[in-house]
Amino acid sequence: MxxxxxxxxxxxxxxxxxxxxxxxxxxxxxxxxxxxxxxxxxxxxxxxxxxxxxxxxxxxxxxxxxxxxxxxxxxxxxxxxxxxxxxxxxxxxxxxxxxxxxxxxxxxxxxxxxxxxxxxxxxxxxxxxxxxxxxxxxxxxxxxxxxxxxxxxxxxxxxxxxxxxxxxxxxxxxxxxxxxxxxxxxxxxxxxxxxxxxxxxxxxxxxxxxxxxxxxxxxxxxxxxxxxxxxxxxxxxxxxxxxxxxxxxxxxxxxxxxxxxxxxxxxxxxxxxxxxxxxxxxxxxxxxxxSVSPAAGTGGQDQRSTGPGLATAARASWRRRGWFTVLGAAATVIAVLVSVSLFAPQLLQGRSGPDRADSPANGSPPASTPAATVSAAASGTPTVSPSASVDPTRAMLTGQRRFLLHVVEIDRDLSLPSHGELEVGDGTGKDALFVLEPVGVDYMIKSVNPDIAHRPCLGVKLDAKGYKSLVGAECYATAATLFGIAREGRDDKGRTSYSLINEEHGVVQWSPTKKEIYVEFLGDAPIDTTFSLVDRGAV
CATH class of the missing domain: 1.10.510.10 (Transferase(Phosphotransferase) domain 1)
Structure with a gap:
């Protein structure tokens, strides 16, 4: 009115x-x-x-x-x-x-x-x-x-x-x-x-x-x-x-x-x-x-991208999750399209929504990679069973392969020793191996160190002064343990690099002064710490 x-x-x-x-x-x-x-x-x-x-x-x-x-x-x-x-x-x-x-x-x-x-x-x-x-x-x-x-x-x-x-x-x-x-x-x-x-x-x-x-x-x-x-x-x-x-x-x-x-x-x-x-x-x-043409949609998004940073990372990941599926068939009524295929590409990619550049734009695996087998149980929860030659990046993003969490800017790897305090090192120990557990469009990051009997997942800890560090936490899907993984570019080895974003607390960053990993809410400020997943074999 x-x-x-x-x-x-x-x-x-x-x-x-x-x-x-x-x-x-x-x-x-x-x-x-x-x-x-x-x-x-x-x-x-x-x-x-x-x-x-x-x-x-x-x-x-x-x-x-x-x-x-x-x-x-x-x-x-x-x-x-x-x-x-x-x-x-x-x-x-x-x-x-x-x-x-x-x-x-x-x-x-x-x-x-x-x-x-x-x-x-x-x-x-x-x-x-x-x-x-x-x-x-x-x-x-x-x-x-x-x-x-x-x-x-x-x-x-x-x-x-x-x-x-x-x-x-x-x-x-x-x-x-x-x-x-x-x-x-x-x-x-x-x-x-x-x-x-x-x-x-x-x-x-x-x-x-x-x-x-x-x-x-x-x-x-x-x-x-x-x-x-x-x-x-x-x-x-x-x-x-x-x-x-x-x-x-x-x-x-x-x-x-x-x-x-x-x-x-x-x-x-x-x-x-x-x-x-x-x-x-x-x-x-x-x-x-x-009425929703790919050219118009893409152009509008590019015009809004003003720099790197948290907002840009979120734009990149969420855009691929949303527009990628909506623009799949230009002659189909949108309601029917959405009901049939909105999340199909995401399932076929093994929940690798943040990393669409490693996959073809049409939602199917590369020609050299056999398609993953997607099935849905009665509960509607998808299971992805890749063939032996499946893309390792895709398999890591679906929780089927272990990896090192490599900090690109300092050429070091994260580790979670049994005492539960996150460290950086050379990635040679068993406490440096992690696996992803998909939770909706986000992930929990879990250590596969057999010596960790409790608190094996990464989580955000807030101290009395408001400082946010990354520590070991119990593997429950909470605001502290869920992370978005948004593609940023490539590291010096040509591997895809990502930012880690906790929706509640901010972006995972490296502090050059304190020499430690912490979490910072950035708004539109640039992200200066990225991570690559270094494959270390099947789970």
Whole structure:
């Protein structure tokens, strides 16, 4: 809704002329503005109290760079941001059209065809968002726009910059709307990172709201709603057919029991259901591939790449995970493409998403390398069984070969002795051998030193002064033990070099002054420490 400008509202933000106030939210205010090129855009101005929080600015910058990698066919495209402005702001595509919340409020529960369109459109958007390595964290009816050209999901990814700053964790604040929060989001003491499954839970609640006009866990207060989410089954009265089963699965308490976004699309697009109840359901979220050309997508990404550093590394890795799969077949409807093949290349590459340059662009192994055999168990977990001549790099990235973790800049190798303190050395001892354990799109890095009975995985340790070191940790997938591996280039031996990025704490770096490995949150600063994986045989 256009509320006009109020006293105290800015007339200009950076190069954008502010025209009207569109609304307010937990993160700040949203304005309609005009860009220097005359384009109408939406500008979100964050809360003033965050303006002088340097940790927030760094996270905000990195999250914006990551969100820019989401294909814009079913989301509001991120166009610009200035985390150094006072106050910081974010510029996104302005989308004409009411929100799903407004549609349901004014028209009541949706009919079968329109409901199916909403379900497919939001699931398609989540597939693209998750494929780019982003988690929405605040999916709700108000963030789903019913635009003339299709469903658009807005406000994705940036929530983490707000939620993860020390200012918010100290006060136990969470970003989001309680009615659409997954159970794991209330378990702040566990230290486990919130994953894509939380967005799937929100999808189920959003679709249930669109079908019934109410939230499936609605209570008299936020506390009552949270307790129902944690302890009670959803109330799906009024939602029938195959969609009810999908929504029920999405609302499982256990994140591991929920389908992925791609699996939601598989269910929505199966024969006999995608046409609705005997009719033809218009898929508003489906866009022909011709509207998302490889040339246009690639050019836009290259223009945004401003240097090396954490943001660039994230752009490189997440871009390959997202655009690589979305641009696979230019004549296919995107919803069908995503449901069939979004993650197929990633499986065939043995989860080697960060290292696409070592693999052909079409998702199949090199001609000289027999294809890996990919199978899926009943649980949907892929297993990759490479043939004897499989590419060692690919095998290392799937956890099937041991390696030395070589620090390129100092020509030394990491080791994890039994005392649990990380060291650098010449790579000749058994404590210098590691193996990767894939966890989603990230990895745990595990020592294969037989003398280490506990804490064999690398993890980030934060001391009382805020210094972050890399030490031995128990092999549980937590915010401290999960690392992204993003390709940076080649070392002096021609091997692929990588940066190691812990999403919660920062980039793994070498300190020339302290002569040790540490972890630093860089924002857009250059990464000056890279690693190569030196093959040391099968596990």
């Amino acid at each position: 256009n509320d006009g400008l109020r006293p105290g509202d800015p007339a200009r933000l950076g190069g954008y002329d502010v025209l009207a106030r569109l609304g307010d939210g937990g993160m700040g205010s949203v304005f309609l503005a005009r860009s220097p090129q005359g384009r109408r855009v939406a500008v979100k101005v964050v809360r003033p109290e965050l303006s002088h929080d340097e940790e927030f600015r760094g996270r905000f910058r990195s999250e914006v760079n990551r969100a820019r990698q989401v294909p814009p066919f079913c989301t509001a495209e991120v166009l610009d941001a200035d985390p150094d402005h006072d106050p910081p702001y974010l510029v996104v595509e302005y989308v004409e059209g009411p929100s799903l919340a407004e549609v349901v409020r004014e028209q009541g529960p949706l009919g079968a065809a329109q409901l199916h369109s909403i379900a497919v459109g939001v699931a398609t958007a989540l597939t693209a968002i998750h494929g780019a390595g982003v988690i929405h964290r605040d999916l709700k009816p108000a963030n789903v726009l019913v635009a003339p050209g299709g469903i658009k999901v807005i406000d994705f990814g940036i929530a983490r910059a707000f939620e993860a700053t020390s200012q918010h964790t100290r006060t136990n604040q969470m970003v989001g709307t309680v009615s659409y929060m997954a159970p794991e989001r209330f378990d702040t003491a566990s230290g486990r990172p919130v994953g894509p499954a939380a967005d799937i839970f929100a999808w189920g609640a959003v679709v249930a709201h669109a079908a019934t006009g109410r939230n499936p866990f609605g209570g008299d207060s936020a506390t009552a709603t949270a307790m129902r989410i944690l302890t009670q089954p959803p109330d799906l009265t009024g939602l029938d057919g195959p969609l009810r089963e999908l929504v029920s699965r999405a609302l499982e308490k256990d994140p591991a029991a929920r389908p992925t976004a791609r699996e939601l699309l598989d269910g929505l697009l199966t024969a006999g259901y995608s046409a609705g109840a005997g009719g033809s359901a218009q898929i508003l979220g489906a866009t022909p591939m011709a």
